[in-house]
Amino acid sequence: MKTPLLEFTSKGIYCSIAKVYLDPWKPVDKAIISHGHADHSRWGHKAYITHHRNVPIILHRLGEINVSGKEWGETFFINNVKFSLHPAGHIIGSSQIRVEHKGEVWVFTGDYKVQDDGISTPYEPIKCNTFITECTFGLPAFKWVAQKEVFENINRWWSENKSEGKTSILFGYSLGKAQRLLKYLETDIGKIYTHGAIENMTQVLRPLIDFPKTTLITRDTKKEELLGNIVLAPPSAHGSTWIRKMVPYVTASASGWMTFRGARRRRAIDKGFVLSDHCDWQGLLNSIEATGAEKIICTHGYTEIFSRYLQEQGYDARTEETQYEGELNELNPTSKEEVEA
Amino acid sequence: MKNFAQLIKTLDSTNKTTTKVQALANYFSVATDKDKVWTIAILSHRRPPRPVNTTLLRKWASELANIPLWLFEESYHIVGDLAETIALVVPATKSSTEKTLTQFLEEMIALKKKTDEQKKAYLFENWKILDYYERFVFTKLITGGFRIGVSQKLMTRALAKSTAIDQDILAYKLMGNWNPDKITFQQLILEENESDYLSKPYPFYLAYPIENEIANLGDINLWSAEHKWDGIRSQTIIRNNELFIWSRGEELVTDKYPEFQALVDTIPNGTVIDAEILPFPNGQIGTFNDLQSRIGRKTISKNLLQKVPVILKAYDLLEWKGEDIRNRPFSYRRDLLEKVVKSAALNVLQLSKTMYCNSWEEVAKEREQSREVHSEGLMLKRKDSPYLVGRKKGDWWKWKVDPLTIDGVLTYAMRGHGRRSNLFTDYTFALWKENEKGEKELVTFAKAYSGLTDAEFRKIDNWIKKNTLERFGPVRSVTPHHVFEIAFEGIALSSRHKSGVATRFPRILRWRKDKSIHEANSISDLKQMII
Ligand SMILES: [Zn+2]
Ligand SMILES: [Zn+2]
Numbered sequence: 001m002k003t004p005l006l007e008f009t010s011k012g013i014y015c016s017i018a019k020v021y022l023d024p025w026k027p028v029d030k031a032i033i034s035h036g037h038a039d040h041s042r043w044g045h046k047a048y049i050t051h052h053r054n055v056p057i058i059l060h061r062l063g064e065i066n067v068s069g070k071e072w073g074e075t076f077f078i079n080n081v082k083f084s085l086h087p088a089g090h091i092i093g094s095s096q097i098r099v100e101h102k103g104e105v106w107v108f109t110g111d112y113k114v115q116d117d118g119i120s121t122p123y124e125p126i127k128c129n130t131f132i133t134e135c136t137f138g139l140p141a142f143k144w145v146a147q148k149e150v151f152e153n154i155n156r157w158w159s160e161n162k163s164e165g166k167t168s169i170l171f172g173y174s175l176g177k178a179q180r181l182l183k184y185l186e187t188d189i190g191k192i193y194t195h196g197a198i199e200n201m202t203q204v205l206r207p208l209i210d211f212p213k214t215t216l217i218t219r220d221t222k223k224e225e226l227l228g229n230i231v232l233a234p235p236s237a238h239g240s241t242w243i244r245k246m247v248p249y250v251t252a253s254a255s256g257w258m259t260f261r262g263a264r265r266r267r268a269i270d271k272g273f274v275l276s277d278h279c280d281w282q283g284l285l286n287s288i289e290a291t292g293a294e295k296i297i298c299t300h301g302y303t304e305i306f307s308r309y310l311q312e313q314g315y316d317a318r319t320e321e322t323q324y325e326g327e328l329n330e331l332n333p334t335s336k337e338e339v340e341a
Numbered sequence: 342m343k344n345f346a347q348l349i350k351t352l353d354s355t356n357k358t359t360t361k362v363q364a365l366a367n368y369f370s371v372a373t374d375k376d377k378v379w380t381i382a383i384l385s386h387r388r389p390p391r392p393v394n395t396t397l398l399r400k401w402a403s404e405l406a407n408i409p410l411w412l413f414e415e416s417y418h419i420v421g422d423l424a425e426t427i428a429l430v431v432p433a434t435k436s437s438t439e440k441t442l443t444q445f446l447e448e449m450i451a452l453k454k455k456t457d458e459q460k461k462a463y464l465f466e467n468w469k470i471l472d473y474y475e476r477f478v479f480t481k482l483i484t485g486g487f488r489i490g491v492s493q494k495l496m497t498r499a500l501a502k503s504t505a506i507d508q509d510i511l512a513y514k515l516m517g518n519w520n521p522d523k524i525t526f527q528q529l530i531l532e533e534n535e536s537d538y539l540s541k542p543y544p545f546y547l548a549y550p551i552e553n554e555i556a557n558l559g560d561i562n563l564w565s566a567e568h569k570w571d572g573i574r575s576q577t578i579i580r581n582n583e584l585f586i587w588s589r590g591e592e593l594v595t596d597k598y599p600e601f602q603a604l605v606d607t608i609p610n611g612t613v614i615d616a617e618i619l620p621f622p623n624g625q626i627g628t629f630n631d632l633q634s635r636i637g638r639k640t641i642s643k644n645l646l647q648k649v650p651v652i653l654k655a656y657d658l659l660e661w662k663g664e665d666i667r668n669r670p671f672s673y674r675r676d677l678l679e680k681v682v683k684s685a686a687l688n689v690l691q692l693s694k695t696m697y698c699n700s701w702e703e704v705a706k707e708r709e710q711s712r713e714v715h716s717e718g719l720m721l722k723r724k725d726s727p728y729l730v731g732r733k734k735g736d737w738w739k740w741k742v743d744p745l746t747i748d749g750v751l752t753y754a755m756r757g758h759g760r761r762s763n764l765f766t767d768y769t770f771a772l773w774k775e776n777e778k779g780e781k782e783l784v785t786f787a788k789a790y791s792g793l794t795d796a797e798f799r800k801i802d803n804w805i806k807k808n809t810l811e812r813f814g815p816v817r818s819v820t821p822h823h824v825f826e827i828a829f830e831g832i833a834l835s836s837r838h839k840s841g842v843a844t845r846f847p848r849i850l851r852w853r854k855d856k857s858i859h860e861a862n863s864i865s866d867l868k869q870m871i872i
Contacts, residue, residue: 140413141416142429261353301763309409
């Protein structure tokens, strides 16, 4: 039996012909990176290849690394294997990785969403034979509403808190979700304050995207000046003394997990907004269909359930264990990045 | 329905009691009288009988959602709530109905007698005209059991706020059997009734667990020690030849314990006793397990009365000859109580005896005996203490026995619910047992899903995914490898359990990374803990 174009090894997804890894979780010589989240872009590889919009992100996160940036759709060959990056719509600079050899095409999605969020280049379906997909929210219970509606709710919530003289604290992952929230906050309502982790990442992205003005919270920031305004904070800040100093405040989280009534309560958060940077159930099914792929490999999320459903729909679908974490970080923010922030 | 769904949403999205009371009070001041009666009924668990069984609900919901039944079941397992799952998977719609809560409930009552085809048509029609949250509430009304943290107490507080009627009187008005379909708000709540005042209990005085060394409490002679019985804390009121039993949840439970009616004839009017309701099978104090069979029942059969009779273990006297004596010292109240119990001379009324100890060491020794007499530990009360209101520190302390512990092997795992639904966090543990051939095998003895840190759960989850032996739906069997110390409060023989033993409140105490599975305990070790 011939070796598949991409294999799942103990270090990551591997192309043995090109001797290159996709989003490896162990240090390797050459890695193609889908996007800047910690579980997909790890430290310690000798060479990184990624989309040029992701370059400032991973340089900021990983420090001095050897990285080269590519354009959307720009092809590059490694040992006769043809590679190209295509928008994944997940966060700024997030790509799907297309791999072609002798007429056979594989696509690895990294993380993706089909909804256009206005700041990440919108997702494009890519025709392929084998589609390696995440399925973080691969259950029919997950259905996203248009982000316009979600942001209207968020801004209304902020206004209500303001009228009660309280500070609004909104939690979102410091890379991706925080900037998406920032982009659509209504600056007529009040000022936007940021936690250091979010401020730093946003500064990195300002040259690429136009964001509203933010004010970093420092030791000298008086809690009185926060009243009526909004604070963007990473989920790891929840329950910290940093937050508790801001009383009176109201907290909210924006995540796909807020679909579940219990999720908000278990985290002791006052309000939950359903807003995700991943596909919902129908989004996954539609994109799979659009690729025309006959083989589907599910990496992270509800992989077993999702692949069983795909099998019943006539796909040759299977599950592969990886070390990607899905949106879990938003609920259990103990990734290195968040802790250090 | 819009009003009611909004109310449930508000109640469900706050942990603050004051916000809940305010939301309810607001609702009670705008809702129609009929909707109010139904709301009170639903929040006090008096919903109409379930019109559609859950098997059909699941089948039809998966049909409308256009997904296979197994996928619906998997989603249900992860979401953890049937009505929520249904509301999520069926196609999203906008609200387009002005039907009231009362209309919906009347339809549901009528629905019970209809054919399956008619029921299905009714559900499809309504699932399609309600928005997500209304759909959830509508389905919840069918499946029953709103668990949204609204106690009877909270509801009476809100009603008191909007009607200006005393809370305890409202609690009395709401007790017993009344039919929301027949009664009006005027009859249920507003009409004045002299007997309402008779049942009024005093707030319970509750103790905190002891924090420091026991000897720091000072001179032993200032303190009184007694067992902390493991039943239902209650207040027994005898006034105007009537008996009222209140549970600590401030619910009237008089009807559930007919054996206490005898107190009315022997104890003078104007008496209130703080006591524990305890099971007393075969003339001995039983376990909480025994009492459980009495708690859940609406009607108590003769057979059950014989099998699990109950008694009152009296702790304290709060009212005597119609006078509130809570400010008198505990020792004074106890002396009176002893006389009352003695002169009543009833089998169902026993004294919770205080201990004669000359030193804290002796008290500590008594505590060690707690399990043998089926008590949870000791109560320490200052002899000069008044009977306070609510949970207070200083005068009373509880000193529970340490939990029992045993080392078990992780054998099965299941996904958690909600935020943990991506992780395997619900575990089954086993102990060693010798089979007929004399070989050692692992036998399941307890399930537990709390006690580890998130980081530990993630580690074990990762390990489980790599060490799965077999899959049974959502459950996986795993290679026996990890040992955990399991703590539990009580233990009793049980034929319903494979191990032959039932444990109470099992939880994970710690991960014994230092132990191999051969160092885990056996079923016979566990059985030796039974007294
Ligand atoms: Zn990601
Ligand atoms: Zn991911």
